[in-house]
Structures are given as structure tokens and as C-alpha cells.
Amino acid sequence: MPFPQALREALMAAFVALMLAIPLIGFRLADTMQGLAIETRFDWVAWGVSAVFVGRLVLGLLRGRGRPLGLAIKMPALPPNASTMFALVLGVFALVLPFTPLGDRYTVELAITVLIYVMLGWGLNIVVGLAGLLDLGYVAFYAVGAYSYALFAINFGWSFWLCLPIAGVLAAMFGVMLGFPVLRLRGDYLAIVTLGFGEMIRVILLNWKEFSGGSAGLTSIPRPSFFGFPFTANPEPGQTAFHELFGLEFSPLQRIIFLYYLIFALALLTNFFTLRMRKLPIGRAWEALREDEIACRALGINPTNVKLSAFALGAMFGGFAGAFFATRQGFISPESFNFIESAVILAIVVLGGMGSQLGVVIAAAFLILIPELLRDFSQYRMIMFGFAMVLIMLWRPQGLVAHREPSIRLGAKA
């Protein structure tokens, strides 16, 4: 970019920064002896604005030299099956993690959280990434799954394995319920309605106290057992505890490791199911719907069925994850299902690269681990997190893994 233009852009950016910085940084409420007073910090403003000016100028000048943003790092040429290999390595790592020296209680708990988000991301990927339906209320299905497990387990004493499919079916039914009114909507309008739907579920759970316990939530949700053998130090008479069954020392870590493998298996199930669906007519119809709904109609595809199946299946996996969340926490309240959760799950899908299964894993790990690792930076944590996200979107605007693998190949160019 020629110098005058870069200068003009830098001045514009500096002006915007100045307008923002004067009220936000320039004035400060200070507690003095005589009560509250306003302090000014115009030196800070000056530093900030000049930093923006210089940064923007350098960026503008660099852009002229054939580099898209000065940031775009050229990816090394990867072998064609690199992503498969990488996925395999990740899978093996996840499989052995609890038994490596890394596998202490904190790490495994953290890994469980990451896996919950991976599963949610994979579930939402069906709706957003494949079918192209922008859903901002995905957390509603997570909540439906969690509450249905909690209520069935508390009130009827049903086991986790019985409740899991019920939670999935109920969530899928809610998915269809949401799907019907939004059949004609697309894009922004769809996003608004799904956002409202997500909030509705949360507000109902918050206010219907007799049913859901209101803001106090549901407590003492039964913890999972190893197919009927509980993870307790002193089992009730007549029961065999997990450690007794295998003749091990009792350790609280055993339950956590079991939970870890449970969510690992559930997440893998979601993944293999989705991968398989992509190669079936319905999966291709989802993608076709994302690409062009009018063309789908002209080819005789019933868009209603295609959309509802995407909503239902995406919701079902959200429900599974919810049931797992409830049994892991032992306590749920509407607090856990606010809009921020939906936003994080959507961010995982978008950041990972719409429709990419591997991208979801990387993005989920990133979005959950970075704030965790940055705990030492205390109050600057979220700023650094936001900065990292901006950098990634500048570097890879299509998402981390933008490559789309065809669902079928004819091969052998004859």
C-alpha cells in the first residue's frame, strides 16, 4: 500500500482509538479523602493512540508488499493424509492420557470439560456446519438433556444408561419443536429465533420452581456407577464397590477416570455417527441445503425433512452431553445454560472451520484450555483470550481447518 494511503488509514484508526480511549481510559473515578473524584489519565490515552497509529501504519505498509495482512503465515505443505494422522495421534493421546504422568486429577477434570465441548461442538456441527442453519440456542438442548437425566434419576431412580437414550430422544423432540416454526427462516432471522428459544428454555427452568427447582437448581443427582458398581469408599451393605470388584485401593480418581472414558466414548460415538451420515444421502442433502435451498427443491428434496432431521440429530447429541454433564456435576441449575454457553459452542464450530470434525477438536481445546492456562494473568486473562481469537481469525478467516473432504470420490481420472 502506498505511503499516503497507509498514513490516511492509520490516522483514521488513531482517531477511532482516541474517541474510544478518552471516555474509557482518560477518566477514572478515584476514591480520595474528600470522597469520589475524577482523575484524568491523558498520558495513557496518548500512549494508546500512538500505539494504534504506529501499528496500523506498519501493518498498512507491510500489506503493500504482497502479504495479505503481514500476519498470514504460509502453511508448510502437508502430506495429503496429514489430518487423518493428526486425528489418530490425538485419539491415541486422549486414550492413554489418564495413565500418563500428566494424568493427575486436575488434568483429567480439565480434559473432561474439553471433551464435553468437543462433543457439543460436533453436535452443533451437524446443524451449523453441515446443514448451514445458524443456531444460537444450542444450549437449550444441552439443558433438556441435563434436566431430563437429573429429574428421571432423582424422581424414579433410573440408571444413567437408561436415562441417556431418554435424554437424547427428549432433546431431539425439542429440536423438532424448535425446527417447525423456523422452517422458513434463514441466516440472521433464524439466529434470532433460536436465540430466543434457548433463552425460553432457560427462563422456564428458572421460574418453574416445582418442576426444576428454579434458580436453586437440582442437587444430589446420582453419580454414575460402573455398570451398577458404585465408586464409593464404603458401599452400602449388599453392594460391591468398583475398587472391591477389581481388588484395587479406593481412590477418588477412579470415578473421574471412568467419567473421562465415558465422555470420550460418547464424543467418539458422535464423531463416527456424523462421519457416517455425511456419506449417506441425508448427509449430502444437509450440505446441499447449506449450499442452495432453492436448487434442493428443484431436485425434489423435501427441505422440511432435511432441516428437521438436522435439528433433531444435532439436538440429540446435545442431550447426551447434557445428561453426562448432570451426572458429572451432581448439581445443575439454569446458570449453567445461559447464552454464553451457546456462544462458546458456536465459536468452537466457526473457529474450527464450518463442518470440519478435526477443527472442532482443536478449537474446543483452544477455547477451553487458553483461559485455563492464562489463569496466572488474572484480570488480563479475557483480554489475551480475545486477542488470541482475533489473531486466529485474521490468520485463518475460514477457520482452523477449512479443507472439506468430499464424501465420495470417483478417483482415477479416466
Add this chain to the structure above:
Amino acid sequence: MSLLTVEHLTIRFGGLVAVDDVSFAAEDGRITAIIGPNGAGKTTVFNCLTGFYKPDVGRMCLNRDGKEFLLERMDGFRIAGQAGVARTFQNIRLFPRMTVLENLLVAQHNTLHRASFHTLAGLLGLSRYRDAEKAAVARATEWLERVGLRRAADDEAGSLPYGDQRRLEIARAMCTNPRLLCLDEPAAGLNPKESADLAALIRDIKAREKIAVLLIEHDMSVVMEISDHIVVLDHGAKIAEGNPAQIRANPAVIAAYLGTDEEDAA
């Protein structure tokens, strides 16, 4: 009896009569062209036939193997799926991020979806579905060869050159196994060589498939060369009908395209 009979078709948008009492027929094994100046209502007729618009007045009857389908009463996707009306679009509507082969498989969705037993058989990998998929791929391959895109089968549809995208869209429409193929300006934006190839392709479809072709086209060299029957619309109304020679000699058609002396004087 004709494959498609359109009678007294009228479509209004508010006060504007886009199509005014138009009747025509399309026969098996023949190419029927609908021509007319811009804004004459040609694409509106297509949108009506394929269920995107509902006509205010009129009847569209498609006679498929002795079964009658009243198109004005059917949902758009059923018109394509059951009555067998396939179409292409003036501004190409492929699935750009899917491969060429995938585009052709999506076109066979209904057959495949039934064979996969609404996904279940496919999920379990039963042979019933695998055979159906093989047949679908074979059909797609056959069409890829006929439109000369066999080599591009695994490329993204959106990355193809413009002319290839036009031909792919026709192949995709043919993969739905239609009885009536509606082509909306298939030669728009093509160079003379590509237009000639396209004319050859449409003639080949006419010769080898037992279907009727409806064609909207501005490129008169293509229209006059391949059409068996031509319907001329102007301001929504049918002003002429006949074979290419008759249309070329029709004063009303010439007036609609070139204007009349009176209009010039006015």
C-alpha cells in the same frame, strides 16, 4: 395426448399481470422453446411449472405414464420428485462447495434415500444401500461422460469454468430422471463454440431420452437450430406459436423484437 398441457395460465404480482392467459403444450421427444423480449414472463412460466409460484388462474397438467399430475396443486419439491419436472436456472444454482460427483448424487437423493431405508440401512452398511449407491454413481458417471466432465468428477463444482457449470447443471437435472426438462437460458454467457456444444447436447438428450424439453433462450441461433416448436411471449401474453420457419416470418414477432413503425413515430 401431450406430456404437458398448460391452459389459460395467468400470474399477477399485485397490479402487474406477468403472465396473461397463456396456453401451450410440450410433447415427448420434442424441444419446445419459449422466447420473447426481456420481461415477457418466460421465467415466471418456468417458476410456475416448477412450483416456485402458484398461478392465479389456469391449469398445468402433466401426463406421466398414464397418471395425471396437476402441477398447480403440488408442492415444489413434489413436482420435481413425483411428476418428474427438472429445471436449470438462469443464474446457475449448483452446490458450489460440493464436488461435481456429489452434485449428481444429491440429484438422486430420493432414490438413494429410499434405498437407504431412510438412513437406517445406510448407517448399518447393508448391501441394499451399497448397491443403490453403486447404481447412482454409475448413472452419474454416465452423465459426466455425456457432458464431458468425467475428468472433473472430484473437483469442487464452484471451481469449474462457466460453460462447464452450465453443462453440469443440465447433467444434474437429468440425474433426477425427469420426464420434462426445463432449461432456463442455458446458453447465456457462453461463447459460440460452447453454444454449439450445448445445442448438440440438448439434441442428444432429445434423441436418446424419452423426455420433453422446454427451453427459454435468447440466443436465436440456438433456438432456431434445435427447436421443434416455438412459443413467443410478449408482455406476458402469447403472441405467436409455430415452427421456426413460421416464427421467423411472423410480423407480430418481428414487431415485438424490433418495434413497429408506429411505435417509432410515437
